[in-house]
Amino acid sequence: MINKYSDIPLYCQLKNIIMANIESGVYPPDSKIPSEQEFCELYNISRPTVRQAISELTNNGYLYKEKGKGTFVSRPKTSIDVKTYTGFTDSILDNELTDNREVLSVETVEGKECGKILEIFKANSGQSTQFAKVVFRTKHDDDVFSFNTSFIPLNLFPDIIDDIKNKKASHDILRGKYPLVPVKSSSSLEVVFTDSKEAQYLMVQPGHPLLKITNTITSKSGQVVEYVISKYRSDKCRLIFENYKRQI
Numbered sequence: 001m002i003n004k005y006s007d008i009p010l011y012c013q014l015k016n017i018i019m020a021n022i023e024s025g026v027y028p029p030d031s032k033i034p035s036e037q038e039f040c041e042l043y044n045i046s047r048p049t050v051r052q053a054i055s056e057l058t059n060n061g062y063l064y065k066e067k068g069k070g071t072f073v074s075r076p077k078t079s080i081d082v083k084t085y086t087g088f089t090d091s092i093l094d095n096e097l098t099d100n101r102e103v104l105s106v107e108t109v110e111g112k113e114c115g116k117i118l119e120i121f122k123a124n125s126g127q128s129t130q131f132a133k134v135v136f137r138t139k140h141d142d143d144v145f146s147f148n149t150s151f152i153p154l155n156l157f158p159d160i161i162d163d164i165k166n167k168k169a170s171h172d173i174l175r176g177k178y179p180l181v182p183v184k185s186s187s188s189l190e191v192v193f194t195d196s197k198e199a200q201y202l203m204v205q206p207g208h209p210l211l212k213i214t215n216t217i218t219s220k221s222g223q224v225v226e227y228v229i230s231k232y233r234s235d236k237c238r239l240i241f242e243n244y245k246r247q248i
Helices: 010-024 036-043 047-059 116-120 160-165 196-202
Strands: 063-066 070-073 078-081 101-110 130-140 143-153 182-193 209-219 224-233 237-240
Touching (some): 010 047, 036 047, 047 063, 101 160, 116 224, 130 160, 182 224, 196 224
Antiparallel strands (some): 063 070, 101 130
């Protein structure tokens, strides 16, 4: 119950109650929670207090709102285990889990239009190198949780655009291209904020925080075969770290 004589702010107490109900299963995933007015009457508190509690839980990804319907409980976050994260998760060339991938666009872009991408592929700015630019999003249990852009050099994979459109699995794309099979990924991570285009595809508001992971994928010969930019919804994903102290 709400203790109006406690030093803990009322909205924090309500947040704790809602969180406890979510964790105990009283409010299961995708279920509708009581309305602001119902919370006011249930705990004899003001609407601004209820609104602040719900707003903070929504911003933190525990709740989500549907216009005209109410506020609902979010599904548990998808875990990205850094200990086993290989960098190939969102690769076009080395990922057989195509059922979770929704391709939004595939096009040819000139290297000179890509700026930094040319440097990553160690191409000179004056070259006419072309890339397949693949924009796609990935889902988990029908929830959209990442927006991805992959660049693949067409001089190495001239049929890649048709292969993607025909939904070929990566092992079919790489058949007969053993020297170009991806074997290594170098990754970087940073926090960014959603722009208007990404917000549309990730189904969030512009300015929503994202986990951005970039992967430079190379073959056995050390040649860069793919560069992937993945942006994960921070309210849908969590990073898991596990470390051991080195024994002396």
